[in-house]
Amino acid sequence: MEERNIREAVRLAGRKAKEASRNMAAASPAAKKRALETMAELLREKEGELLVANGRDLEAARLAGLDGPRMDRLRLTPAILADMAEACRYVADLPDPVGAMDSQWQRPNGLLVGRMRVPLGVVAMVYEARPNVTVDASILCLKAGNAVILRGGSEALHSNVALARLLHEALDAAGLPGDAVQFIDITSHEAVSELCRLDEYVDVLIPRGGESLVRAVTSQATMPVLKHYKGVCHAFIDESADLPQALEIVYNGKVQRPGVCNALECLLVHESAAESFLPMVAERLGSAGVSFRADERSLPLLGANAVPAAPDDFGREFHDLILAVRVVRDMDEALAHIAAYGSNHTEVICTRNHVNAMRFLREADASMVAVNASTRFNDGGQLGLGAEIGISTSKLHAYGPMGVQELTTTKFVVFGQGQVRK
Amino acid sequence: MEERNIREAVRLAGRKAKEASRNMAAASPAAKKRALETMAELLREKEGELLVANGRDLEAARLAGLDGPRMDRLRLTPAILADMAEACRYVADLPDPVGAMDSQWQRPNGLLVGRMRVPLGVVAMVYEARPNVTVDASILCLKAGNAVILRGGSEALHSNVALARLLHEALDAAGLPGDAVQFIDITSHEAVSELCRLDEYVDVLIPRGGESLVRAVTSQATMPVLKHYKGVCHAFIDESADLPQALEIVYNGKVQRPGVCNALECLLVHESAAESFLPMVAERLGSAGVSFRADERSLPLLGANAVPAAPDDFGREFHDLILAVRVVRDMDEALAHIAAYGSNHTEVICTRNHVNAMRFLREADASMVAVNASTRFNDGGQLGLGAEIGISTSKLHAYGPMGVQELTTTKFVVFGQGQVRK
Numbered sequence: 001m002e003e004r005n006i007r008e009a010v011r012l013a014g015r016k017a018k019e020a021s022r023n024m025a026a027a028s029p030a031a032k033k034r035a036l037e038t039m040a041e042l043l044r045e046k047e048g049e050l051l052v053a054n055g056r057d058l059e060a061a062r063l064a065g066l067d068g069p070r071m072d073r074l075r076l077t078p079a080i081l082a083d084m085a086e087a088c089r090y091v092a093d094l095p096d097p098v099g100a101m102d103s104q105w106q107r108p109n110g111l112l113v114g115r116m117r118v119p120l121g122v123v124a125m126v127y128e129a130r131p132n133v134t135v136d137a138s139i140l141c142l143k144a145g146n147a148v149i150l151r152g153g154s155e156a157l158h159s160n161v162a163l164a165r166l167l168h169e170a171l172d173a174a175g176l177p178g179d180a181v182q183f184i185d186i187t188s189h190e191a192v193s194e195l196c197r198l199d200e201y202v203d204v205l206i207p208r209g210g211e212s213l214v215r216a217v218t219s220q221a222t223m224p225v226l227k228h229y230k231g232v233c234h235a236f237i238d239e240s241a242d243l244p245q246a247l248e249i250v251y252n253g254k255v256q257r258p259g260v261c262n263a264l265e266c267l268l269v270h271e272s273a274a275e276s277f278l279p280m281v282a283e284r285l286g287s288a289g290v291s292f293r294a295d296e297r298s299l300p301l302l303g304a305n306a307v308p309a310a311p312d313d314f315g316r317e318f319h320d321l322i323l324a325v326r327v328v329r330d331m332d333e334a335l336a337h338i339a340a341y342g343s344n345h346t347e348v349i350c351t352r353n354h355v356n357a358m359r360f361l362r363e364a365d366a367s368m369v370a371v372n373a374s375t376r377f378n379d380g381g382q383l384g385l386g387a388e389i390g391i392s393t394s395k396l397h398a399y400g401p402m403g404v405q406e407l408t409t410t411k412f413v414v415f416g417q418g419q420v421r422k
Numbered sequence: 423m424e425e426r427n428i429r430e431a432v433r434l435a436g437r438k439a440k441e442a443s444r445n446m447a448a449a450s451p452a453a454k455k456r457a458l459e460t461m462a463e464l465l466r467e468k469e470g471e472l473l474v475a476n477g478r479d480l481e482a483a484r485l486a487g488l489d490g491p492r493m494d495r496l497r498l499t500p501a502i503l504a505d506m507a508e509a510c511r512y513v514a515d516l517p518d519p520v521g522a523m524d525s526q527w528q529r530p531n532g533l534l535v536g537r538m539r540v541p542l543g544v545v546a547m548v549y550e551a552r553p554n555v556t557v558d559a560s561i562l563c564l565k566a567g568n569a570v571i572l573r574g575g576s577e578a579l580h581s582n583v584a585l586a587r588l589l590h591e592a593l594d595a596a597g598l599p600g601d602a603v604q605f606i607d608i609t610s611h612e613a614v615s616e617l618c619r620l621d622e623y624v625d626v627l628i629p630r631g632g633e634s635l636v637r638a639v640t641s642q643a644t645m646p647v648l649k650h651y652k653g654v655c656h657a658f659i660d661e662s663a664d665l666p667q668a669l670e671i672v673y674n675g676k677v678q679r680p681g682v683c684n685a686l687e688c689l690l691v692h693e694s695a696a697e698s699f700l701p702m703v704a705e706r707l708g709s710a711g712v713s714f715r716a717d718e719r720s721l722p723l724l725g726a727n728a729v730p731a732a733p734d735d736f737g738r739e740f741h742d743l744i745l746a747v748r749v750v751r752d753m754d755e756a757l758a759h760i761a762a763y764g765s766n767h768t769e770v771i772c773t774r775n776h777v778n779a780m781r782f783l784r785e786a787d788a789s790m791v792a793v794n795a796s797t798r799f800n801d802g803g804q805l806g807l808g809a810e811i812g813i814s815t816s817k818l819h820a821y822g823p824m825g826v827q828e829l830t831t832t833k834f835v836v837f838g839q840g841q842v843r844k
Contacts, residue, residue, distance in 0.1 A: 022761055026785050099784055105806055111795060113805050116783065120817045199640075203817045218621075224646040224818055245840035252842035339444055361538065361835050362521055363448050373533060373838025382843065383535050383834055384527055395542045395625045396646055397819025400834045412805055412822045413783050416795025418667035420674035421804065 006186055010194040013149055013182040014201030017122045020179035021147040025119050027176055029096035035174035036092035036139050042166040043085040043135075050076060053162035054131065061129075061155045069259070073130045074156055084135045087387055091139045094386050097408050098145040109419050115410035119145030121203040123407060124195055125389075126217055128209040129153030134163045137206075138181050140389045142171075144407035147180040149202065151195060153209075154187035161185060196220035206402075208390045226402065228367075228393035230317045231261030231345035233375040236334040236360065238351035239272035245372065246350035247280050252374040253348070255288045259319050261391065262346050262378040266314060266324040268334045269298065274327045278302055281325075290321045297327035315341035331356055335363050342366060344393040346378040367393050367400035428608055432616040435571055435604040436623030439544045442601035443569040447541050449598055451518035457596035458514035458561050464588040465507040465557075472498060475584035476553065483551075483577045491681070495552045496578055506557045509809055513561045516808050519830050520567040531841050537832035541567030543625040545829060546617055547811075548639055550631040551575030556585045559628075560603050562811045564593075566829035569602040571624065573617055575631075576609035583607060618642035628824075630812045648824065650789075650815035652739040653683030653767035655797040658756040658782065660773035661694035667794065668772035669702050674796040675770070677710045681741050683813065684768050684800040688736060688746040690756045691720065696749045700724055703747075712743045719749035737763035753778055757785050764788060766815040768800040789815050789822035 001009075024032075043050070054076040061074055097117050104114035123146045125137045134152055141148035152160045164183035171178045184191050196205065199222040207217035211229045218225050235253060237246050253264030269277055278301035282292070286305045293309035294302050302325060313324045314337070328334045338347055348370045349360040357371045368378040378401065380388025385403030392398040398406035423431070446454075465472070476498040483496055519539050526536035545568045547559045556574055563570035574582045586605035593600045606613050618627065621644040629639040633651045640647050657675060659668050675686030691699055700723035704714070714720075714728035715735040721728055724747060735746045736759070750756045760769055770792045771782040779793045790800040800823065802810025807825030814820040820828035 022785070022787075025787070107804070107806055111799065116791075118787070118817075118821075121787070219644055222641055224816060242840070248840060248842050256843055363444070365444075365447065365540070365543070366833065368834040368836060369538075370836035370838055372840050373836050374842045376843035377533065377836060377838075377841070378834070382529070383836075384529055394646060395540075395831045397831065399540075399831045409817045409819065409821045411788065412790040412800070414790060414792035414795050414799060414805075416792055416799075418664070418670060418794055419799070420670050420796045421678055421798035 001186060001188065003190055006188060006190045007194050009186060010184060010191055010198065013184055014122070014198045016179040017147040017149050017182045018201040020177040021119070021121045023177045024142065024147055024180050025098065025121070025145045027145060031174045031176055032096065032143055032145070033092045035142060035170045035176055036088045038173045039135070039139065039167060039170035040085040040088035040092070042170055043081050043088065046166060047078060047081055050081060050159070050162050053158040056158045057156055064155070066155060070129065070155070073128070074159075076131055076159060080132065084132055087136060088139050091143050091387055091404065094143060094404055096143070097405050101413070102410055110417060111419050112415040114413045116413045117408050118411050119408055122147045122149065122201055124149040124151070124198070124202045124205045126151045126192055126195065126205070126207045126209075126213070127153065128213065129155035131156050131159040131163060133208060134160045135167070136387060137389050138167050140387060140404055141407055142180060144404045146407055147182070149182040149184065149195065151184040151192060157185060157187060192217065193220055197222055199223040206390055224396065226390070226392045226394050226396060226398050228261065228343070228345060228391050230343050231263070232265050232315055232317050232341060232343040233262060233346040233348070234266045234268055234338050234342060235264055235348040235350060235375065236268040236331075237270060237273050237277055238331065238349060238353060238356050239270040240353040240356070241273060241277075241350040242352055243273065243277050243280065246277065247284055249348065249350055249372065249374050250281060251284055251288070253376060254285060254290055254323050255321070256376060258321050262375050263319070264323065264375050265316065265318055266326070266341070268326050268328050268337055270334070271297070271327050271329055274298065274301060278325070282306070285323065288321070290323055293322060293324045295326040298325040331359065335360070338364050345391070346370070346375045348373065348375050367391060423608060423610065425612055428610060428612045429616050431608060432606060432613055432620065435606055436544070436620045438601040439569040439571050439604045440623040442599040443541070443543050445599045446564065446569055446602050447520070447543070447567045449567060453596045453598055454518065454565055454567070455514045457564060457592045457598050458510045460595045461557070461561065461589060461592035462507040462510035462514070464592055465503050465510065468588060469500060469503055472503060472581070472584050475580040478580045479578055486577070488577060492551065492577070495550070496581075498553055498581060502554065506554055509558060510561055513565050513809055513826065516565060516826055518565070519827050523835070524832055532839060533841050534837040536835045538835040539830050540833050541830055544569045544571065544623055546571040546573070546620070546624045546627045548573045548614055548617065548627070548629045548631075548635070549575065550635065551577035553578050553581040553585060555630060556582045557589070558809060559811050560589050562809060562826055563829055564602060566826045568829055569604070571604040571606065571617065573606040573614060579607060579609060614639065615642055619644055621645040628812055646818065648812070648814045648816050648818060648820050650683065650765070650767060650813050652765050653685070654687050654737055654739050654763060654765040655684060655768040655770070656688045656690055656760050656764060657686055657770040657772060657797065658690040658753070659692060659695050659699055660753065660771060660775060660778050661692040662775040662778070663695060663772040664774055665695065665699050665702065668699065669706055671770065671772055671794065671796050672703060673706055673710070675798055676707060676712055676745050677743070678798055680743050684797050685741070686745065686797050687738065687740055688748070688763070690748050690750050690759055692756070693719070693749050693751055696720065696723060700747070704728070707745065710743070712745055715744060715746045717748040720747040753781065757782070760786050767813070768792070768797045770795065770797050789813060
């Protein structure tokens with residue numbers, strides 16, 4: 001497609017989404033609920049069609065030599081479709097956030113002032129070849145009263161087109177505008193660049209994928225971007241930690257699912273606890289195949305699976321059964337390490353000392369900070385938001401997992417009886 | 423200064439601000455309060471020095487032929503300095519937002535999850551030659567636990583340098599890092615461009631000034647920008663409006679201070695009310711020197727001060743005693759007009775009909791929406807926030823006037839007893 005035609009197609013999608021966003025903002029809770037319930041039904045009814053469309057994507061991806069993890073994320077199965085339908089029903093049943101008043105107060109002149117929760121308007125998502133994101137992002141945006149523009153990875157094109165068709169059918173069945181879901185089926189990168197310049201229509205842009213995708217989108221975007229680049233999550237084992245409990249937390253953070261952003265990447269151990277704790281870590285995590293990149297002081301305590309850490313092993317997202325380890329003098333040094341190498345994603349302290357727990361919670365700058373719990377809990381479902389569209393490490397109204405509420409903002413609402421300003 | 427040196431100077435300011443922001447985030451409420459109280463005292467004690475520095479700026483601006491309104495905004499007087507000191511004391515006395523838990527809930531596995539209010543981190547301000555913004559922005563950012571980078575208009579350089587010196591003295595007296603206020607004294611535009619690329623250190627950028635400044639900053643910035651381009655504020659007079667009350671609201675919106683962003687720019691009148699209401703408007707506002715840009719239906723009702731509206735008179739910020747006027751068929755047409763021409767700033771309905779009032783509040787998309795009150799109330803002080811750093815029409819955590827709370831966000835805080843993820 002010619003560059004000019006791409007530009008026009010993307011702009012048209014933006015304009016339609018903007019128009020539909022007015023209807024979505026005013027839509028009744030019942031209509032939005034019905035649309036999501038219908039989507040759940042359609043995912044079951046049209047399972048065959050969806051698997052055929054996905055099969056075309058898988059075949060093309062196999063010929064193109066897509067790697068194993070990306071093939072996995074591209075693949076739809078009856079079980080995955082059933083999970084997607086379950087997510088639709090779950091989000092359908094969440095309370096509708098739009099129109100609620102968060103707080104209200106009265107001014108001396110009698111004006112009643114409040115903050116009303118309102119949709120963001122038009123949310124644009126740029127993401128990799130993961131068809132489930134097409135549905136997750138859409139249902140969360142729609143529940144929050146937004147229109148959404150989707151631009152998924154080209155390898156998932158047929159799957160995404162089939163899913164977008166069902167979303168339109170579901171909106172239509174509920175009397176809502178199909179234009180509230182705009183799927184950009186242009187695989188050229190120029191379509192992403194044009195989307196990044198569409199601040200006339202798009203309120204917030206959410207890139208979801210690898211760091212290079214996120215950086216490319218952020219550098220081009222003319223509207224606010226909610227994003228995270230990477231998760232370099234630390235656990236700090238304080239001198240007073242319950243060591244057997246801390247060991248389970250470290251094990252869970254590193255081993256349970258090492259390829260995700262809330263996996264543990266670096267262990268910081270107070271020098272008073274190092275001699276007791278690190279041999280326990282070496283044994284328990286070592287038996288699960290974890291190897292260690294150790295600083296000078298931790299190296300002799302970690303046994304055969306440890307090698308000296310290179311300077312860039314700190315601040316690194318391994319996405320693998322590898323853990324960086326450092327012994328620190330005290331909490332100050334641990335917090336300074338996190339400030340220098342952390343990614344504002346997830347930080348954990350294991351301690352039985354109340355003062356240290358509260359100081360860590362306050363001073364570690366991350367979208368989730370926890371005491372005596374695994375880093376793996378930084379997830380919308382685990383924290384009780386129901387579902388998430390991603391995790392933001394941008395310090396805006398969404399800092400951390402973004403659920404339905406994080407796809408809204410508040411406006412000031414004023415009830416007067418004729419007040420004018422003196 | 424050479425381009426390379428400018429880049430290094432701005433980057434150094436960013437790095438210092440980032441480092442200081444850690445101390446500010448952990449600072450005690452008492453220390454922050456003391457710094458602001460000291461600033462109030464210094465503004466009184468050093469009045470002479472400040473007026474001399476400002477005199478140098480005024481003299482240079484006069485020679486350069488700066489226009490009257492900009493000279494006004496540049497000028498400091500003992501009364502203005504006293505107001506600035508009063509603002510310092512007012513903000514000092516506001517509740518400290520940092521560390522408070524906005525809400526907390528328990529998960530089935532016993533995790534206690536909450537949202538803790540935290541500073542944004544480093545806030546950068548780019549603004550025109552208004553020395554009072556140097557102090558307003560700094561005290562709000564510091565109260566909220568942030569570091570701030572200031573880049574004010576070059577005409578106010580001497581005044582700003584003198585004010586920044588006092589801010590450093592006040593921070594020092596309270597045991598807080600002077601680096602928490604970074605004043606960029608480089609007048610070249612390259613300094614602004616470099617600031618826009620400083621996403622490594624700057625969390626949020628706030629441009630405050632004319633639309634061209636805001637657009638230039640937005641198009642270059644690699645971090646989120648909280649901004650408003652302009653205020654095209656409407657009042658819709660519904661068929662059931664209390665017309666004498668509506669007249670006062672329209673008069674106040676247009677006449678009280680026509681040069682500001684929350685002044686009324688366009689009047690929409692329901693066709694059933696037009697014949698009664700518009701002659702009242704013509705007389706009352708006409709006597710204050712207001713002229714009208716009228717659509718076809720309103721023109722014959724507005725008398726001698728009206729001319730036919732040009733197409734671009736709708737959606738225009740006149741900043742003057744000029745009002746665009748249009749007769750609409752119904753609320754649908756009024757809301758469609760606002761969606762097409764509004765600027766997400768301030769929208770008002772005058773009505774006695776409850777259903778219409780609630781529909782307007784819900785559907786008019788603006789940072790403040792009001793029933794039976796003047797547009798001029800969209801202001802941090804007037805709404806009860808205490809003070810404001812600006813008004814955001816970006817739909818982020820700050821949508822509307824930004825006070826101390828709007829310079830913070832929330833992070834997730836988790837209290838566990840050893841929970842790991844299954």
